[in-house]
Amino acid sequence: MRTTCFLMAVFLFFLHGNSIAQYTADKIVGQKPKNVSLADSLKHVTYPYMLPIWGQKVINKGFDLPFPVGMSVQYIWQQSDIIIDNLQVGFNHGPMRNCDDIIRFDKATATTNGANIRPDFWVFPFLNVYGILAKSKNTTAINAGLWIPDSSNSWKKIGNINTKADFDATTAGFGLTPTFGIGGFFMALDMNFTWSDIKELDKPAYIFIFGPRIGKNVKFKNEQSLALWAGGFRVHMNSGTSGSLSIGDLFPTGQWQQKIDSGYIKVANGQQQVNAWWSSLSPRDQQNPGNIAKYNTANAALAKAGQLLEGASEAVNTVGNSTVQYSLDKRPKDQWNFLIGGQYQINKHLQIRAEYGFLSSRKQFIGGLQYRFGF
Structure with missing residues (x-):
């Protein structure tokens, strides 16, 4: 995170x-x-x-x-x-x-x-x-x-x-x-x-x-x-x-892993809220270009945040010369x-x-x- x-x-x-x-x-x-x-x-x-x-x-x-x-x-x-x-x-x-x-x-x-x-x-x-x-x-x-x-x-x-x-x-x-x-x-x-x-x-x-x-x-x-x-x-x-x-010079494993895990939970909650909002829309509203743009933008940002947290977690827990x-x-x-x-x-x-x-x-x-x- x-x-x-x-x-x-x-x-x-x-x-x-x-x-x-x-x-x-x-x-x-x-x-x-x-x-x-x-x-x-x-x-x-x-x-x-x-x-x-x-x-x-x-x-x-x-x-x-x-x-x-x-x-x-x-x-x-x-x-x-x-x-x-x-x-x-x-x-x-x-x-x-x-x-x-x-x-x-x-x-x-x-x-x-x-x-x-x-x-x-x-x-x-x-x-x-x-x-x-x-x-x-x-x-x-x-x-x-x-x-x-x-x-x-x-x-x-x-x-x-x-x-x-x-x-x-x-x-x-x-x-x-x-x-x-x-x-x-x-x-x-x-x-x-x-x-x-x-x-x-x-x-x-x-x-x-x-x-x-x-x-x-x-x-x-x-x-x-x-x-x-x-x-x-x-x-x-x-x-x-x-x-x-x-x-190794940047991320103390224990401290950062806790923060990364907390970030995972918040990203997952955010994805659930976005999915719930999309599902609550009528088929007609789901065809609205503005709603489509909002939905795609939110999904792209949440996916990027999840990938960033995943990469950070792997790097923090990798044994050896891991780099960013x-x-x-x-x-x-x-x-x-x-x-x-x-x-x-x-x-x-x-x-x-x-x-x-x-x-x-x-x-x-x-x-x-x-x-x-x-x-």
Whole structure:
């Protein structure tokens, strides 16, 4: 009856965050003596590094550049509601059955705790490119139910699915951040592409993140500064997920067999009610296309529920390496959320940053430390 709880263990909704590398190249403007002095001095500086391309030209035009290469370490926490549909289940590599009509998800929530390492390079003064290597521990909690039709062809829940599953993921990817700054104000359009390997999945999970931001950098003495920003966070992921899991890791035999037996009884009662309703109809009413459609739909759903329970029972009680196969489509409940963040620059080599996302069904926190150097 609760055969789908294992499916959630394979769902990854794991956001890798996006960072701003010493926020951007900044065009020095204004008539303050320190700004005029800095802009004039930059016009005569010999740029000593290979990156970014055109570094010498933009320095001489009055842009202050960050060090071209950085390495950062970030901690990420994220929690998000997800939508699941097109659920199919099979046992021991047998036939897969679509269970959308009889298994309905009330709520599914994915939580991630992880860390990543990110090398980055200013390839051009307006474009930062970075790589991502991440490890995470993930939890997926679901509330769902098994539904069947009754004699009036109304659907009722005959069992609850409340479960939580834990799994690990390894992620790799890359990102691009086009950005521009003038007078301390800046805009960044961060985007990254990642693939996460989870042993329960047939293929890596793909995620695309887009994070536009606008902000202001306030400079202090001795190279210290504080950048503050606000923006959005959009997530797109490949919708299809499929894989196989061991039954022994999912179904404690005694506990689940009792629930399966209870499900059998409720399905049998439902079938009796549907048959009684059909028998009570006059021959003329039994020819009514609407009644025929209701009767066939109810029988198909009850047969599917019975087959699902039968497959679960056989799998739970099979000695040896019994497995369950699955496929499903998933998506975030909300693609966008709002975010605010800040980065404190201790000096041009070392920065600390933090960011928080909210105002949707997704919440996230990112904190990190970055070191920059010349190349």
